[in-house]
Amino acid sequence: MKLTIIGCNAATPRKNAQTTSQLLEIKGNLILIDCGEGTQMQLRKLGIKFARIQHIFISHLHGDHFYGLIGLISTFRLLGREAELNVYGPKGIKEIITLQLKLANSWIDYPLYFHELNSTQSTIVLEDDKIRVSTIPLDHRVYTNGYLFEEQVGPRKINIEAANSHGVEVCDMENLKSGRDFTDSDGKLISNSILTLDPDPVKSYAFCSDTAYKEDIIPIIRNATMLYHESTFLESHKDLASKTKHSTAGEAAKIAAKANVGGLILGHYSTRYGDQNLFKDEAQVFFDNVYLSEDGKLFDI
Amino acid sequence: MKLTIIGCNAATPRKNAQTTSQLLEIKGNLILIDCGEGTQMQLRKLGIKFARIQHIFISHLHGDHFYGLIGLISTFRLLGREAELNVYGPKGIKEIITLQLKLANSWIDYPLYFHELNSTQSTIVLEDDKIRVSTIPLDHRVYTNGYLFEEQVGPRKINIEAANSHGVEVCDMENLKSGRDFTDSDGKLISNSILTLDPDPVKSYAFCSDTAYKEDIIPIIRNATMLYHESTFLESHKDLASKTKHSTAGEAAKIAAKANVGGLILGHYSTRYGDQNLFKDEAQVFFDNVYLSEDGKLFDI
Numbered sequence: 211m212k213l214t215i216i217g218c219n220a221a222t223p224r225k226n227a228q229t230t231s232q233l234l235e236i237k238g239n240l241i242l243i244d245c246g247e248g249t250q251m252q253l254r255k256l257g258i259k260f261a262r263i264q265h266i267f268i269s270h271l272h273g274d275h276f277y278g279l280i281g282l283i284s285t286f287r288l289l290g291r292e293a294e295l296n297v298y299g300p301k302g303i304k305e306i307i308t309l310q311l312k313l314a315n316s317w318i319d320y321p322l323y324f325h326e327l328n329s330t331q332s333t334i335v336l337e338d339d340k341i342r343v344s345t346i347p348l349d350h351r352v353y354t355n356g357y358l359f360e361e362q363v364g365p366r367k368i369n370i371e372a373a374n375s376h377g378v379e380v381c382d383m384e385n386l387k388s389g390r391d392f393t394d395s396d397g398k399l400i401s402n403s404i405l406t407l408d409p410d411p412v413k414s415y416a417f418c419s420d421t422a423y424k425e426d427i428i429p430i431i432r433n434a435t436m437l438y439h440e441s442t443f444l445e446s447h448k449d450l451a452s453k454t455k456h457s458t459a460g461e462a463a464k465i466a467a468k469a470n471v472g473g474l475i476l477g478h479y480s481t482r483y484g485d486q487n488l489f490k491d492e493a494q495v496f497f498d499n500v501y502l503s504e505d506g507k508l509f510d511i
Numbered sequence: 512m513k514l515t516i517i518g519c520n521a522a523t524p525r526k527n528a529q530t531t532s533q534l535l536e537i538k539g540n541l542i543l544i545d546c547g548e549g550t551q552m553q554l555r556k557l558g559i560k561f562a563r564i565q566h567i568f569i570s571h572l573h574g575d576h577f578y579g580l581i582g583l584i585s586t587f588r589l590l591g592r593e594a595e596l597n598v599y600g601p602k603g604i605k606e607i608i609t610l611q612l613k614l615a616n617s618w619i620d621y622p623l624y625f626h627e628l629n630s631t632q633s634t635i636v637l638e639d640d641k642i643r644v645s646t647i648p649l650d651h652r653v654y655t656n657g658y659l660f661e662e663q664v665g666p667r668k669i670n671i672e673a674a675n676s677h678g679v680e681v682c683d684m685e686n687l688k689s690g691r692d693f694t695d696s697d698g699k700l701i702s703n704s705i706l707t708l709d710p711d712p713v714k715s716y717a718f719c720s721d722t723a724y725k726e727d728i729i730p731i732i733r734n735a736t737m738l739y740h741e742s743t744f745l746e747s748h749k750d751l752a753s754k755t756k757h758s759t760a761g762e763a764a765k766i767a768a769k770a771n772v773g774g775l776i777l778g779h780y781s782t783r784y785g786d787q788n789l790f791k792d793e794a795q796v797f798f799d800n801v802y803l804s805e806d807g808k809l810f811d812i
Contacts, residue, residue: 222586223552247582248549251524271614273585277578281548284574285523302614309610313572313603315653352616 268299569600649722
C-alpha cells in the first residue's frame, strides 16, 4: 500500500502549500482521497499517471477538500478518458458537478457514477475481492466522513516444499489456496495446514479529516496499519479547535493510541504555525509512531 | 494601465501553465478578468496583493475560465475581507457559487454582488467617473462576453504659465478644468482653450476570449489601445478552430488590423504546439504590433 500526500494544508491553498488530497495505491487500485483546488496540477507536478484513478472519495463539501474535483473530472474528459470513474461523497456533490457541466453546455462521455452518502453510521461503500472501503462518520461543521481502506484477506500460500513431498499437482493448487484439504495418490487425506502457509497479513489505512475529537471512531479504525488524523491546531489553540470542530495534534495522538494503530500521520495544518515539528512533538507525548504529512511525500505502508 | 497575465493556456491547467486569468490595474481599480483553477495560488506566487480586487469579470462558464472563482471568493472570506466584491458573468454564475456555499454550510460575510449577463448586445456593465466597462458579445460554444475596459476622459489640465499671466486664482481652477471660460479682474472673458491643455489621452483594453472569428466585434473595439484576442490554434488547424469556435493567430491579427488597435496580445494557446513564437509569426503577417502572453508577464499599456 502506497500513500502519496498531494496536499496537506488547511483552509486556503498557498503558493507552495496545497489543500487536502491524497493518493492511495492499494492492491492495484489507484484511489484519490479528497481533491482540493489545484489537485490536478499537483498530480502532474508529482509525475503521477492520474488517468488510472478509478475511485475518488470526498470527505465533505468544504472547499479545501473538493474544489479541485470539477476540474479533474473535466480534464479526464479532455484527455479522452474511457474508463469509468466513481465518486463517493456527501449528498449534494452530484448536483454541484452536474450544474457546472450543464451551464458549460458540457458533458462527460466516460462512465461517471456518483455514490452519495448521508448515513451517520459506518457503512461499506465499496467492496470487491481485493479491497473494502467503509465510511468513518466524523464530527465536523458539515456532514463529513473519513474512510477506512482495507485489503481483503488473500488466498493461503502454497508451502512449495511440503506440496512437492506430498505429490501435489499444479491443478490442485487453487483448491489448496482456498483452504481445502488434499487427498494424495494413496488416498490419504493431508490437512491444508500442512501444505499451505497463512496469507499475507492484510493492511488497512484510515483517513480522518476533518473532525473534532471523537472517540466513537475508535472501534472502526482499531488496529489500522496506518491512521491519518487531522491536526489543524496545537493544544495551545484547543478553544479554536473546539469552536471550528477540528482536532489538536495531541487529540489525534490520543485517538491513535486508544485505537492501537500502527502509525499516525498528521496533517491539515493551520498556517498560523511556522514549524510543523511542533505538531509531531505534541503528538509524541501520547503516541510514539508519528509522521508529518508534507506535500508530495510518499508513505510506503 | 497595467495588465498582468495570471494564466494564458487553453483547456486544462498544467504543471507550469495556468488557465485563463488576467489582472488589470486601471485608474486605481484592480480588476480580475476570468479565473481559471489555481488563480488564487498564482496570484500569491506573483506576489500580488489580491485583496484589493474589487471587480471580477468572467467571460463564460467553461472551466478553464472560472473554476478558480469559488476558491477565491471563499479565500476572501477566510482572510477577513470587508470590502464589497462585484462579480460579472453569464447567467447561472450566481447559482453555482451559492449552491457550493449552501452545501458547505458556509457563508460570505462581505458584500458580494453578482451581475448576471444574458444580453447579446454590447452593454455597459460598470461605469463611474474613472472607468467604463462594456461587454463584447463573442461567438463561442456557450454564451460568452469579452470586455472593453476604458478610462473616462479626465479633466482639462491647467496651463500654469497662461493661467498665471491672466491672474487665475486657485479657486478658479476647478471651473477651468471642467471646461469653463474665465473672466479676469478687468472683466475680460478669456477662452478656456487659452488657459488649459487637453486632458491626458484615454486608454482602453479589449479582452476577447474565447471566440470564433467575429467581425461584428470590430466597431466595439475600434482604436483600443491594446487588444487581447485568443489564438487557440494556428491556421494549420483552422478546421479545429471552426469546429470548437476558437480563433487562429492569423484571425486574431486580422481583427486587430481591421479594428486599428494599438497592439495585439495573443493567448489561450492549445498545448499541441511546442513553440509559441509560431503564433506570433503567423499573426505578424497581418498585423505588426504583436505580443505573446506568458504566465506572470506584465504589460504596461
